[in-house]
Amino acid sequence: MKILIIEDEAKSALYLQKSLNESGYQVSVSHNGIDGLFLAQSGDFDLLILDVMLPGIDGWSLMERLRANSAMPVLFLTARDSVEDRVKGLELGGDDYLVKPFSYAELLARVRTLLRRAPLRPQEFLTLGDLQIDVLKRRVQRAGQRVELTNKEFALLHLLVQHQGQVLSRSQIASQVWDMNFDSDTNVVDVAIRRLRAKVDDGFECKLIQTVRGMGYRIEG
CATH class of the missing domain: 3.40.50.2300 (Response regulator)
Known part of the structure; x- marks a missing residue:
């Protein structure tokens, strides 16, 4: 403090x-x-x-x-x-x-x-390995390279990094990022994860976003 x-x-x-x-x-x-x-x-x-x-x-x-x-x-x-x-x-x-x-x-x-x-201040910067997130400016870099994200992609990445190492279910992600109840017939979370991976992980040897079969997703460095 x-x-x-x-x-x-x-x-x-x-x-x-x-x-x-x-x-x-x-x-x-x-x-x-x-x-x-x-x-x-x-x-x-x-x-x-x-x-x-x-x-x-x-x-x-x-x-x-x-x-x-x-x-x-x-x-x-x-x-x-x-x-x-x-x-x-x-x-x-x-x-x-x-x-x-x-x-x-x-x-x-x-x-x-x-x-x-006093109310807790939101954490301004989050890091995971070579991934850096400026929360206030909503800017993301990986290995010094700027990563351009949509608002929802940023919200999804922010959520994952805040809970790094933890497995988040599709329903947890849907409720936090889209403020909706997860419908098993809807693949909105899987599509968003796939798009986020393409921007954050593609081209890098270390893959941060992981699928935990039957449970959901987590991010680890």
Whole structure:
């Protein structure tokens, strides 16, 4: 999980970064509001730890701008300890508010709670051997060569790779890709698999898409 810290006090930021790294998180730090807002809006983080008194853009203004297009969990971490400040932080869209000085054990507990509540981000890249899938851009490459797929072919490949090594029945594939109940008299799944194989496997020594007789299909590298 990736955490962004926006904190202008260098020693505090370094302490937080080191402690959270040791707790298993990937941590990035920004020391001012302008750069911090840019990073926060990149969509690459699971949680933001935000100070209020920042150069460039203060934490209140940053929170307002961020909430215009992001639901990322935000933990205010600040020396401003009045009830009015706490209420303001939460009303602006903050998910939690912790006052300095703080206990790291309490901070870590709050971080873990917020990350449990956060929705899981879809995996952006999938790989299987020399096959690479950019999920967001819907691009596929094999051994560095671009593979052009239709929307349904991409959905089918995406499904198989998400469950790589597992056998998926024709009915499972039909319900997930075509949102339909599988009719044994319909060979739509077999035809789609055949077309996908022609694009993904033909011309390559290692065949990824496998037929499991009487059960369905799976993909393995």
